Amino acid sequence: xxxxxxxxxxxxxxxxxxxxxxxxxxxxxxxxxxxxxxxxxxxxxxxxxxxxxxxxxxxxxxxxxxxxxxxxxxxxxxxxxxxxxxxxxxxxxxxxxxxxxxxxxxxxxx
Amino acid sequence: xxxxxxxxxxxxxxxxxxxxxxxxxxxxxxxxxxxxxxxxxxxxxxxxxxxxxxxxxxxxxxxxxxxxxxxxxxxxxxxxxxxxxxxxxxxxxxxxxxxxxxxxxxxxxxxxxxxxxxx
Numbered sequence: 001x002x003x004x005x006x007x008x009x010x011x012x013x014x015x016x017x018x019x020x021x022x023x024x025x026x027x028x029x030x031x032x033x034x035x036x037x038x039x040x041x042x043x044x045x046x047x048x049x050x051x052x053x054x055x056x057x058x059x060x061x062x063x064x065x066x067x068x069x070x071x072x073x074x075x076x077x078x079x080x081x082x083x084x085x086x087x088x089x090x091x092x093x094x095x096x097x098x099x100x101x102x103x104x105x106x107x108x109x110x
Numbered sequence: 111x112x113x114x115x116x117x118x119x120x121x122x123x124x125x126x127x128x129x130x131x132x133x134x135x136x137x138x139x140x141x142x143x144x145x146x147x148x149x150x151x152x153x154x155x156x157x158x159x160x161x162x163x164x165x166x167x168x169x170x171x172x173x174x175x176x177x178x179x180x181x182x183x184x185x186x187x188x189x190x191x192x193x194x195x196x197x198x199x200x201x202x203x204x205x206x207x208x209x210x211x212x213x214x215x216x217x218x219x220x221x222x223x224x225x226x227x228x229x
Binding site (some may be wrong): 057 | 147155157172215
């Protein structure tokens with residue numbers, strides 16, 4: 001049971017916009033920067049969003065992040081078949097003195 | 111381009127030890143935090159621990175699940191970090207990744223090394 005709660009699954013059709021939520025607390029999301037990762041099974045995670053809403057170089061602007069209070073969201077617009085994979089949020093937790101990952105969300109592009 | 115390469119994974123019995131290494135190229139290790147993250151088969155990502163940069167005196171932090179059993183050390187002169195894993199348990203079976211978080215370019219991850227703990 002992770003301290004960050006993500007929905008286990010999400011879905012959308014090509015071209016749609018989907019959002020994935022990440023719920024935490026005052027000791028993590030409420031006071032620290034949130035990071036979002038995309039992971040294709042069998043490969044290392046790829047950073048999509050850093051510091052709540054910043055895209056590293058090379059990440060398409062279809063991906064965006066936001067944070068409000070103790071929750072964060074990843075939005076993917078113009079959904080494509082290659083977006084069909086797993087997404088994780090991550091943040092430092094001051095109470096645990098460690099980094100925590102959400103349980104992951106499997107996005108299915110129908 | 112920064113490259114991280116993990117090594118040292120393998121099959122061990124419960125209670126035994128294993129040491130993983132992470133080597134970096136194209137970057138000066140001393141400037142960066144280095145994390146170890148693991149992923150059990152079919153499961154999500156789990157942060158294992160961290161060694162901070164020289165500016166933070168190379169302090170370390172560990173997940174509760176490995177504290178007291180795992181130790182992270184680094185040799186900036188060799189651009190390498192080690193993860194010493196003692197008293198291994200079946201639940202430590204996972205792919206272990208080393209990663210540079212919070213870098214100016216984003217981050218970097220190795221390809222991962224598989225650790226299997228089984229009798």
